[in-house]
Amino acid sequence: MEPAVELRYVDDGIAQIRMQDRVSKNTFSMPLAEGLIAAFGEVSEHERCKVVILTGYDSYFASGGTKESLLLLSDGKGKFTDVDLYSLALNCPVPVIAAMQGHGIGGGFALGMFADFPILSRESIYTTNFMKYGFTPGMGATFILPRKLGITLAEEMMIVARTYRGEELQRRGVPFPVLPRAEVAAYAFDLAKDIAEKPRVSLVTLKDHLVESLRSGLPATIDQELEMHERTFHRPEIRDRIETLFGR
Template identity: 40%
Template sequence: MSKRVSHYIEENGIAHIQMHDHEGKNVFSHAFVEDFLVELDAVEKAEPRVLILEGLDDVFSGGADKESLMDLAHGNIVVRDLVISERLINTRFPVISAMKGHAMGGGLVIGLCSDIVIAARESRYGAVFMTMGFTPGMGTTTLLPTLVGPFIANEMMFTGKRFKGRELAEKACGFNYILPKDQVQAKAQDVALQIAERNVKSVYLLKYTLSAPKKKLLIDARLQEDMMHTISFGYPETKEIINDLYAH
């Protein structure tokens, strides 16, 4: 079992992927992404009825790490190499994100690529790319408006503001549930149980149909986001901001 990511599957067909990189705070290091994809491969082979994604109590996922950002800045990887978005959207089974902890940048994108999103009132959620000097990626520009609405999405992306779950609840953003943190996991399990009771073949068919718009949005985003990354990561200021942010 990986120290960073693991999975298990209940007898009723509910799969769980647990992101528990306490040291790295579930940031998308190269090793973390590899571990995540290994666990997702194993889950997919088991053909579960539904998947719940879980993070730490304080951090669901923190997005990219410095090494990945500097690889982008130096042109070593591009948006299409960040495959988590595509893999989650293309699963045969529904995905529930149980986001008890904070979800920032690419960490929030995991929620955007899920079918059902449950957030915590106490935690913060944000598309923080611009605070690091570069434009959003991983499909954020097209997927985020579908979750929180276009105007809140614009504010999130332009300012990098981290919204508390209770703020998003007041704005009637499109999360399925925004609950006290200690209720998030139970609600995810309850929704998963309801899905697991349905005809699995029909569930898979419905997932295929409902995910089609997101697949198109992701394709559209990549063309634009790849171009923006090429430009914004080429700015000397971007490299300086990244270095300053990770200097301590």
Template identity: 40%
Template sequence: MTETGDQRSSAPRVTLEVDAEGVAELWMRDEDGNNAFSAAFVQELRERLAELERHPSAKVCVLRGLPEVFSAGGDRSVLLDLAEGELEPYDLELTRSLLEIPVPTIAAIEGHAVGGGLTFGLACDMVVLARESRYGSNFMDLGFTPGMGTTGLLQFAVGEYLAAEMMFGCQYFKGSHFEGRGQINYVLPRAKVLDRARKLAARVADKPRLAITLLKRQLALPRRTAFEQARTAESMMHQVCFAAPETLERIRENYIGATDDDA
């Protein structure tokens, strides 16, 4: 494989590789930050997504994180800046960027995934979860309503009622809880998640790229529509929530990482 990650850094946070068959792997690997959406991490991720969108031979992409943590979601410092009024309420455009990739994407969510980190994975066309990892939507515990298109995309993945339970209650569920529920493709032991995602990608990669991109556009349309509708409402709710004084205190008190045992 030929790596196209940021060559200026000895330890890139995000790398992109595309092999001779057209199988791409977008690897989120910020160990120090648990793949949380800090400004620097988001910048690298958006650059790699843009590279993938332009890549002429890519036919399918596996999105992966760290073995223990797929993504910790929103970065604490960014959330505090929002609550303190240092930043205007906004959605990181990551979800839209992923939805608009012209080839199918497969999320290999081996490790824990929290909040926007989970939503980012669920924006993929196919999803593989780990039985022993924990997945949750913790926005409300931090004092504000879900963002990044969660209110639309989470329902696609796990169904309307389970999505409501996850968003209102902020409970974390092990991957095994989703077996036989919702639209998740596979729930497997963590050690088998990445291999299954790669096998799914290989089955796609032997098809003509033109046909792949046409089908991707059609199949992704309902989720893209749901995202746009959700994002408009979420932006308005965020303006209200981040203006409330209690939001700042809840972020300070309740922010936890995706690897906490009490999750």
């Protein structure tokens, strides 16, 4: 069986982290979560790595929490911070390109937004569907979406919780590339090659400077998201909505 996460070095200075948990369709299963943490840990320590491409497989980028994990959270058996996936790209010392060739759902969409260079596909679905189940967003979504998408679109995505095709988000003016799915990987690789031409120490130094306010500001918002979850997540109606609506 192939691993849930594959790390390989596709060119000099370029690492690719590929999420490929076909059993869970790239929901945050334990194999996927453990694989992501291990892969980002390795590239962070790799002295020759200058840029990371984070991508998925086929029509899936990342699909957010599993049904089982959401039910456990609803029952008060854990918090989304128990496994920190949301800050992996932000805290990676080198630039991260999120080649979001497939669907980005819930926390999976937030995962991509924490990258330095998100790239969407026109055909794919993107949604922050937390409120579909009746609980407030987590995974740092309330922090990163307004900063990456603008407050108006971010509020709409989080409160209304509907799905958007990449082509619609392109029309709405998202400030990063939205390409045909078949072109996302090549675009990401070309961008990575441009980045990898620069000295690693300069890339790390500049990224530290550019994202310092994000790194320092995120923890307070995570605490606020946890407080909102305490008020919203543990109600019986939330468990019912997860049971009946998950996967629809």
